[in-house]
Amino acid sequence: MIMSNKLYICFAVLNLCSTGLIVLVICINYILVLYELERRRAHLSKSAFQEHKVFIDEIGSHGILIFSMFVTLPCCWFVQFFVLEETDVSFMITICFLVFVSAPIPAMLSFLWRNSRVQMIRIFCCKRNNTVETLAARSLMQAA
Numbered sequence: 001m002i003m004s005n006k007l008y009i010c011f012a013v014l015n016l017c018s019t020g021l022i023v024l025v026i027c028i029n030y031i032l033v034l035y036e037l038e039r040r041r042a043h044l045s046k047s048a049f050q051e052h053k054v055f056i057d058e059i060g061s062h063g064i065l066i067f068s069m070f071v072t073l074p075c076c077w078f079v080q081f082f083v084l085e086e087t088d089v090s091f092m093i094t095i096c097f098l099v100f101v102s103a104p105i106p107a108m109l110s111f112l113w114r115n116s117r118v119q120m121i122r123i124f125c126c127k128r129n130n131t132v133e134t135l136a137a138r139s140l141m142q143a144a
Contacts, residue, residue: 005081012078019074023067030060062111069103072096 033056041049076096080089 008081012074012081015074016078019071026063026067030056030063058111058114062107065110066103066107069099069106073100 034053037049037052037056044052073096076093080093083089
């Protein structure tokens with residue numbers, strides 16, 4: 001069944017609106033968690049409060065990075081409805097699918113990059129001198 005162009009546009013608009021609603025819910029939840037943390041500030045020690053706040057900020061930045069990659073596919077679908085039918089958009093769709101599928105990878109790498117334990121591993125393992133010193137040894141014939 002061939003669908004009219006209006007149905008395609010409605011589908012794209014619904015897709016983008018649902019994505020926008022998901023972002024709105026995530027932002028509201030982030031604000032509510034920060035508000036609850038501020039309310040519990042009197043019951044928490046200063047270090048515990050800072051630790052919780054840093055953790056919440058890391059989760060927020062992680063979500064922003066992942067969302068920016070997940071939103072490429074619906075935007076690509078939306079743009080696809082406004083180009084001419086003769087235009088080949090397969091390359092653009094393929095790139096968008098690749099970004100969509102690989103979205104968790106850069107988000108997890110950035111999450112690990114900011115983790116203090118991983119930074120210690122990088123300091124101790126990556127920046128050390130790994131050269132092997134060769135020592136001159138006497139031959140067996142000279143030793144005897």
